[in-house]
Amino acid sequence: MSAPAGPTTAEFRHELAFYTDAASLLAVTVPFVRAGLAAGDPVLVATPGPQLALIRAALGAAGDAVGWADMTEAGRNPGRIIPCVLQAFADRHPDRRVRIIGEPIWAGRTAEEYRACAQHEAAINWAFAGRAASILCPYDAGRLGPGVLAEARCTHPLLVDGDACRRIAGYSPAAVTERHNKPLPAPAEPVAVLRYDLDTLPQVRRFVAEQALAAGLAADRVADLQIAVTELATNSVAHAGGAGTVQAWCTDRHLVCEVHDDGWLADPLAGAARPGTRRHRRAGTGHRARPVRPGAGAHHRGRHHGPAAHAAGGPMTGREPALRAVGRVESPLTDPAAAPKQGDEGAPEAWLVFDAAYAPALDGLRPGADVLVLTWLDRARRDVLAVHPRGDVTRPETGVFATRSPHRPNPIGLHRVRVLDVDGVRLRVADLEAVDGTPVLDVKPVLDGER
DSSP states (O other): OOOSSOOOTTOEEEEEEEESSHHHHHHHHHHHHHHHHHTTOOEEEEEOHHHHHHHHHHHGGGGGGSEEEEHHHHTSSGGGIIIIIIHHHHHTSTTSOEEEEEOOOOTTOOHHHHHHHHHHHHHHHHHTTTSSEEEEEEEETTTSOHHHHHHHHHHOSEEEETTEEEEOTTOOHHHHHHHHOOOOOOOSSOOEEEEEETTTTHHHHHHHHHHHHHHTOOHHHHHHHHHHHHHHHHHHHHHSTTEEEEEEEEOSSBEEEEEEOSOOOOOTTTTTSOTTSOOOSOOOOEEEEEEBOTTSOEEEEESOOOOOOOOSSOOOOTTSOOOOOOEEEEOSOOOTTTSOSSTTTTOOOEEEEEOGGGGGGGTTOOTTOEEEEEEEOTTSOSSOOEEOGGGOTTSOOEEGGGSOOSOSSSOEEEEEEEEEEEETTEEEEESOOOOTTOEEEEEEEOOTTOO
């Protein structure tokens, strides 16, 4: 496949390809993957399930060296695609060029989801600028509308056409962002409203729970919604004038919660980049969180927002303990919300991949050994002190130290697993519920008599 110029080590390439059937999909994706494998690049394929199956079958045994993610699950919330799929994969290979196939837009996306996806495609160009990565985005030209295909040409600088790759004259990602990043329309449905400030912030959780239970959401989704909306509200209090308004209403498909405040954001990647990768220039919210009704999927949608800055503890001091990750988890699990809560609840096999410097520490571990793995739950919240156990809002809130909730002041995970295989600095283990990319802090043997 030719290109306008060969990529330098740190050059980012964001390529667009149109397909109309299985043959044309494979004609562009399989060579992209094989070229990456031949170059020794880590490769991830993140597309909807049917396309994923086609590509995997076409690669045969070579597919064993590829990472796979069903975008309808990993990317069902468009706002999670950059931080939790693309950057998460790239960050696991910081010193190597990565290749990613990402298909965030497919027939069946709602109009609201599409607007968020279009901004996501534009934001990729800024999130990966100067990074050693190639991202290929296939678009189903046979099923997507002409407007979607036209905007795809605006958010991608390169178009793959047969064996050639050429620059797109109409490349203008900022224009797409400006077109879609508009105030959300007022709802036509009846709206419940709660005004909050620092003194009344605890009422937000109760308000959200009441609306969610009335809408028929499952208990775990109620807890998820409480966390999301409370974080947004806390951000309002901390960074956007000390007060805000949360509104809730039901459409025919969703329960919608919208948070308003007087804040604004100048960074187009605020809320879309992994924590620590961007410095947000302002905080504040204008966000709608939309868990759908029982039986359907779920996603969040809204304008850019920053993470809540409120924390339960005081400032860190020089005497605070410091932890250093010794490795990471490689797992088919990518979404914490969809992962089993405990290892014995259907968790899959996974690999623990350790930094080479810690190879001597693995000496003595053998297949069949039961070990305790300590992880740093890097996607958990640290400002939560009480939760409904297992997300069941019918049970009273309990202090986190009396639960196994991942959300806690120091989100350390404890996992009892069995070693299945030892391959250099890689351990294959059974029944690990930690998601892909989770930092590993330590491994300890299970002592005789320990449960």
